[in-house]
Amino acid sequence: MIDTEALRKKVIELAIQGKLTEQLPSDGDAETLYAQIQEEKEKLIKEGRIKKEKALPPISDEEIPYKIPSTWKWVRLATLYEINPKVEADNKMRAAFIPMEMISAGFSKEFSYEEQDWLTASKNHTKFQNDDVAFAKISPCFENRKSFIARNLPNGIGGGTTELIILRQKHVLPEYTYYVVLDQRFISAGSMTYKGIVGQQRVKSDVINNYLVALPPLAEQKRIVEKLDTVLNQIDIIDDLQQQYESDLSVLKGKIIDAGIRGKLTEQLPEDGDAETLYSQIQEEKAKLIKEGKIKKEKPLPEIDADEIPFEIPKNWKWVRLGDISSKISSGNTPAGGKRSNAYVEQGFCFFREQNIYDDGIHEEGMVYISKELLDTRPNSTVLPKDILLNITGGSIGRCAIIPDDFSKGSINQHILIIRMIDERLRYYIHHCLCSPFMQKYIKGNAVGDKDGFSGGRCKNMLIPLPPVLEQERICNKTNAILEQV
Numbered sequence: 170m171i172d173t174e175a176l177r178k179k180v181i182e183l184a185i186q187g188k189l190t191e192q193l194p195s196d197g198d199a200e201t202l203y204a205q206i207q208e209e210k211e212k213l214i215k216e217g218r219i220k221k222e223k224a225l226p227p228i229s230d231e232e233i234p235y236k237i238p239s240t241w242k243w244v245r246l247a248t249l250y251e252i253n254p255k256v257e258a259d260n261k262m263r264a265a266f267i268p269m270e271m272i273s274a275g276f277s278k279e280f281s282y283e284e285q286d287w288l289t290a291s292k293n294h295t296k297f298q299n300d301d302v303a304f305a306k307i308s309p310c311f312e313n314r315k316s317f318i319a320r321n322l323p324n325g326i327g328g329g330t331t332e333l334i335i336l337r338q339k340h341v342l343p344e345y346t347y348y349v350v351l352d353q354r355f356i357s358a359g360s361m362t363y364k365g366i367v368g369q370q371r372v373k374s375d376v377i378n379n380y381l382v383a384l385p386p387l388a389e390q391k392r393i394v395e396k397l398d399t400v401l402n403q404i405d406i407i408d409d410l411q412q413q414y415e416s417d418l419s420v421l422k423g424k425i426i427d428a429g430i431r432g433k434l435t436e437q438l439p440e441d442g443d444a445e446t447l448y449s450q451i452q453e454e455k456a457k458l459i460k461e462g463k464i465k466k467e468k469p470l471p472e473i474d475a476d477e478i479p480f481e482i483p484k485n486w487k488w489v490r491l492g493d494i495s496s497k498i499s500s501g502n503t504p505a506g507g508k509r510s511n512a513y514v515e516q517g518f519c520f521f522r523e524q525n526i527y528d529d530g531i532h533e534e535g536m537v538y539i540s541k542e543l544l545d546t547r548p549n550s551t552v553l554p555k556d557i558l559l560n561i562t563g564g565s566i567g568r569c570a571i572i573p574d575d576f577s578k579g580s581i582n583q584h585i586l587i588i589r590m591i592d593e594r595l596r597y598y599i600h601h602c603l604c605s606p607f608m609q610k611y612i613k614g615n616a617v618g619d620k621d622g623f624s625g626g627r628c629k630n631m632l633i634p635l636p637p638v639l640e641q642e643r644i645c646n647k648t649n650a651i652l653e654q655v
Contacts, residue, residue, distance in 0.1 A: 330572040
């Protein structure tokens with residue numbers, strides 16, 4: 170798959186270095202354009218329309234990040250643009266309000282205001298007008314490139330959060346400015362100098378003011394924008410095709426897994442025995458564990474009615490409830506305060522959160538750890554080798570992973586279920602079942618509450634098409650072999 174995000178960044182980088190367009194003598198040069206801009210600024214200062222800013226230091230050779238065409242000019246951002254310029258508007262004027270979360274992220278230049286709330290353009294909002302370029306100065310919106318060109322504003326006035334920075338320059342194309350603030354060099358320069366508390370960090374004003382902008386002649390700005398629009402549009406098409414491919418691939422993989430758990434990928438062999446015998450053995454083992462006090466006796470699950478059975482399975486299989494073949498199905502909880510109470514430690518036992526659980530296994534990125542002392546206080550949340558972990562809330566609901574055999578111990582938060590099989594040989598097949606579209610539909614269709622939660626009780630009642638153990642192994646092997654070729 171093509172990394173289209175990285176490709177977009179590279180294309181913008183090359184374009185604003187002058188490497189995607191031809192430099193033409195007829196364009197003139199940026200020195201002349203910059204002189205016009207400074208002349209216009211002096212006029213506005215004299216008329217009292219903008220304030221005279223503190224002089225910025227001259228640009229040294231050591232600061233220049235790369236070579237630009239001879240007709241271009243390096244300038245500091247604050248000498249080129251009006252930053253957060255005054256907008257002439259009555260505070261009672263109705264204006265289009267742009268919530269931060271609605272600002273286009275990534276590479277969508279213009280924002281639609283038709284369906285947005287309006288507000289009174291009060292002094293408590295950052296105001297802007299048509300053709301202004303805006304970007305968010307607060308983390309994580311800044312590094313996520315939340316920026317836009319103001320266009321088609323009702324009454325010509327827009328308003329937004331005070332966390333916006335507005336750039337205005339009528340002698341520079343708004344589209345070119347937009348790409349300047351999307352460039353990775355600009356994002357990196359700001360992100361590296363954040364100030365403030367984590368989660369509410371801001372780019373320093375002096376970093377923005379002193380940032381070096383490569384200014385081309387106006388005619389070349391137009392060619393750069395046209396080239397970028399064309400190339401980025403082609404990348405958007407690649408994105409759409411890749412998403413369609415991933416969607417089609419996901420459907421195909423789902424059909425393969427579904428076929429496996431319906432007994433359509435493997436042959437049923439008499440020497441395998443039958444699932445009825447396997448189920449009886451599991452119930453005997455479960456009764457033994459209860460008698461020994463290793464697991465609790467729970468209220469019996471309801472018998473399976475004929476009208477509950479969703480599809481036909483081979484004769485030597487058996488429909489069972491997941492709770493009847495499991496020794497444990499329960500969720501955990503998050504230590505009080507989490508990071509704020511120093512519950513997490515640098516080294517210790519894994520504390521699994523939703524971001525660690527994927528169908529292809531445990532992802533260690535973002536893993537946090539707890540001490541042995543804290544782990545010992547959480548017996549009901551303790552994760553052991555060969556357990557299955559299932560995400561049960563939010564956008565990651567339904568993702569599940571098998572804990573490796575060589576794992577020691579760990580714990581989970583309240584958004585994850587531990588599913589522990591009585592016969593550990595079943596874990597691979599049960600994981601296949603949970604990943605199937607049939608089971609995923611059940612999980613997501615039975616999620617309730619504000620956070621779309623799937624409960625342990627519903628999980629216990631889930632119907633499983635159970636084959637003999639040997640056929641389970643063939644199903645998993647056959648399915649995995651096919652998926653590797655897809």
